[in-house]
Amino acid sequence: MAGKLGMKHGVNVRRSVFCYMCKQQKEKITRKYCKKCAANYMRAWRAKHPLNAVARAKLKLRRDTKMRIKNGLLIPYPCEICGKKEVEAHHEDYNKPYEVRWLCREHHRALHKTGIKKTSEGGL
Numbered sequence: 001m002a003g004k005l006g007m008k009h010g011v012n013v014r015r016s017v018f019c020y021m022c023k024q025q026k027e028k029i030t031r032k033y034c035k036k037c038a039a040n041y042m043r044a045w046r047a048k049h050p051l052n053a054v055a056r057a058k059l060k061l062r063r064d065t066k067m068r069i070k071n072g073l074l075i076p077y078p079c080e081i082c083g084k085k086e087v088e089a090h091h092e093d094y095n096k097p098y099e100v101r102w103l104c105r106e107h108h109r110a111l112h113k114t115g116i117k118k119t120s121e122g123g124l
C-alpha cells in the first residue's frame with residue numbers, strides 16, 4: 001500500500017515561520033526555534049553538560065582579559081615572535097591573569113600545539 005507520497009526520511013523538513021518548541025512565530029526562518037526557546041534550549045543543554053572548573057576558569061579569564069584590554073588594564077604588545085599587531089593574550093597560568101604573553105593568532109596556535117609548558121591543564 002504505497003501511497004504517492006513516499007516517506008523519504010528528511011524530505012519532510014520544511015522551513016517554517018513558527019518555532020518548533022512554542023509554536024509562536026520566530027524571528028528567523030532559518031532557525032528552528034525562536035530566540036527565547038533557543039536560549040532555553042542552550043541553558044538546558046549547558047545544565048546537562050556543565051563545564052568543569054578548569055574550563056569555567058578559562059572562559060572567565062578570556063572574558064576578563066577582553067574587558068581588561070578595553071579598560072586599559074592590559075595593554076597588548078605586538079607578537080613576541082613576529083611583531084604582528086593583531087595579537088591574542090596567552091596565559092601560561094590562568095591563576096595569574098596579568099601574566100600575559102602576546103602572540104598573533106598563528107604563533108598563539110603554534111605555541112599551543114607544541115606546548116612550551118605541558119601541564120595537564122594547559123595554558124590559555
Ligand SMILES: [Zn+2]
Nearest residue numbers: 019022034037
Ligand atoms: Zn519558541
Ligand SMILES: [Zn+2]
Nearest residue numbers: 079082104107
Ligand atoms: Zn606572530
Ligand SMILES: [Zn+2]
Nearest residue numbers: 090091123124
Ligand atoms: Zn594561549
